[in-house]
Amino acid sequence: MSGKTLYDKIWDAHVVQQDEGTCLLYIDRHMVHEVTSPQAFEGLRMTGRKVRAPQRTIAVPDHNVPTTEDRANGIENEDSRIQVDALDKNARDFGINYYPVSDIRQGIVHIVGPENGWTLPGMTIVCGDSHTATHGAFGALAHGIGTSEVEHVLATQTLIQSKSKNMKVEITGQLMPGVTAKDITLSVIGHTGTAGGTGYVIEYCGEAIRSLSMEGRMTVCNMAIEGGARAGLIAPDQTTFDYVKGRTHAPKGEQWDAALEWWKTLKSDEDAHWDKVVTIRGEDIAPVVTWGTSPEDVLPITAAVPAPEDFSGGKVGAVKRSLEYMGLNPGQRLQDIEIDTVFIGSCTNGRIEDLRAAAAVMKGHKVKPGLRAMVVPGSGLVRAQAEEEGLAQIFRDAGFEWRMAGCSMCLAMNPDQLAPGERCAATSNRNFEGRQGRGGRTHLMSPQMAAAAAITGRLTDVREMMAPEPEPA
Ligand SMILES: CC(C)[C@H](C(=O)O)[C@@H](O)C(=O)O
Numbered sequence: 379m380s381g382k383t384l385y386d387k388i389w390d391a392h393v394v395q396q397d398e399g400t401c402l403l404y405i406d407r408h409m410v411h412e413v414t415s416p417q418a419f420e421g422l423r424m425t426g427r428k429v430r431a432p433q434r435t436i437a438v439p440d441h442n443v444p445t446t447e448d449r450a451n452g453i454e455n456e457d458s459r460i461q462v463d464a465l466d467k468n469a470r471d472f473g474i475n476y477y478p479v480s481d482i483r484q485g486i487v488h489i490v491g492p493e494n495g496w497t498l499p500g501m502t503i504v505c506g507d508s509h510t511a512t513h514g515a516f517g518a519l520a521h522g523i524g525t526s527e528v529e530h531v532l533a534t535q536t537l538i539q540s541k542s543k544n545m546k547v548e549i550t551g552q553l554m555p556g557v558t559a560k561d562i563t564l565s566v567i568g569h570t571g572t573a574g575g576t577g578y579v580i581e582y583c584g585e586a587i588r589s590l591s592m593e594g595r596m597t598v599c600n601m602a603i604e605g606g607a608r609a610g611l612i613a614p615d616q617t618t619f620d621y622v623k624g625r626t627h628a629p630k631g632e633q634w635d636a637a638l639e640w641w642k643t644l645k646s647d648e649d650a651h652w653d654k655v656v657t658i659r660g661e662d663i664a665p666v667v668t669w670g671t672s673p674e675d676v677l678p679i680t681a682a683v684p685a686p687e688d689f690s691g692g693k694v695g696a697v698k699r700s701l702e703y704m705g706l707n708p709g710q711r712l713q714d715i716e717i718d719t720v721f722i723g724s725c726t727n728g729r730i731e732d733l734r735a736a737a738a739v740m741k742g743h744k745v746k747p748g749l750r751a752m753v754v755p756g757s758g759l760v761r762a763q764a765e766e767e768g769l770a771q772i773f774r775d776a777g778f779e780w781r782m783a784g785c786s787m788c789l790a791m792n793p794d795q796l797a798p799g800e801r802c803a804a805t806s807n808r809n810f811e812g813r814q815g816r817g818g819r820t821h822l823m824s825p826q827m828a829a830a831a832a833i834t835g836r837l838t839d840v841r842e843m844m845a846p847e848p849e850p851a
Pocket residue numbers: 413414441506507508509522789
């Protein structure tokens with residue numbers, strides 16, 4: 379018998395009951411936001427049930443909240459207001475952990491969880507949100523669930539699941555200057571396609587992954603879902619333990635020691651069986667941008683817009699439509715594409731390290747006149763830290779709007795939206811038609827690249843903005 383993968387180990391540690399094909403899994407953390415939870419709580423009310431483990435349930439409004447400083451005045455849009463009000467009431471009525479809009483810890487659920495120490499290695503974590511994969515960066519089995527499953531987890535703290543297959547994505551060696559975690563995760567999807575991970579849980583490994591900070595690892599795992607996978611995982615190591623230690627809800631004292639002992643066993647065995655393996659050399663990854671309306675439509679910034687004939691099968695028609703929607707012509711240099719808007723934020727790239735990286739590019743520069751540019755920290759705590767470090771001032775001086783925390787322009791559920799035809803350099807994770815507003819055009823990229831685009835007003839190779847390497851003596 380072969381050894382176990384990290385996924386196998388976490389799975390086995392959480393099986394409550396095994397039936398043919400499916401299992402009942404225990405859930406350690408249930409994160410909740412306002413979009414996918416109202417009917418679930420209503421279901422509990424109708425059947426007179428309580429939340430089974432309120433201490434394991436964490437709620438925060440993020441998708442529908444305005445990000446302007448006057449947001450204490452309330453939400454104008456009725457649908458948005460109803461959802462956020464419902465979460466306020468449900469959190470109070472059911473006694474779960476809650477970070478309301480007025481709390482400095484409020485933010486995007488996938489940033490709030492790790493930041494406050496709710497997200498820990500070896501856990502099972504679910505949320506009615508596809509980007510729950512983010513938490514896999516800690517070596518937790520984390521994935522999105524539907525609203526009826528949200529109700530099931532609220533009521534029972536368990537989830538019915540069938541096991542996925544094991545896929546290994548190895549990024550060897552080191553990243554070149556100007557290349558980031560975002561370029562890794564986009565390049566993997568460019569390589570495997572958006573269906574490449576279907577039916578699998580991906581474990582990301584290799585030297586380039588090991589060298590990433592926790593912020594970078596979260597960026598990588600965040601987009602596992604965009605590659606079709608059920609979840610993304612990175613084995614915990616000293617970087618993980620250092621990040622977790624001392625956080626509000628992380629274990630302390632003897633409990634920390636006991637947890638650490640278990641966490642250190644959380645890695646795939648040498649002889650584990652992989653159903654699929656993808657290997658990419660870190661040195662081969664370039665700063666990339668998306669040109670189309672799928673996250674797999676990704677190319678190095680030095681490339682040109684492809685033609686439909688460059689593809690085969692159903693993709694030919696898809697690319698044709700995509701180029702039409704995006705207002706692009708085959709052969710056009712990506713670096714010549716002019717933008718109207720820059721959005722730095724989201725659960726992919728709204729953490730402190732992302733803001734540091736963007737600010738480092740912006741320092742001493744200005745947003746090109748006529749552009750709309752905004753930085754939306756992923757949480758109130760990220761915002762406060764960025765203010766303390768002087769990053770907020772750099773962004774403001776450069777001409778960026780400095781916003782309050784939320785999903786913001788990542789998706790069109792709140793006032794931060796693109797107008798039809800507007801083109802945006804965005805650090806988020808989805809570039810679907812209408813994602814950032816009806817008719818809006820999205821180019822996905824890293825925070826560094828988005829900052830570079832803000833300066834020039836077009837898609838730009840961030841390496842041109844970087845100080846040259848000193849000549850060897
Ligand atoms: C609204 C929510 C259910 C959705 C998701 O599941 O991911 C959103 O967060 C997104 O990014 O599209």
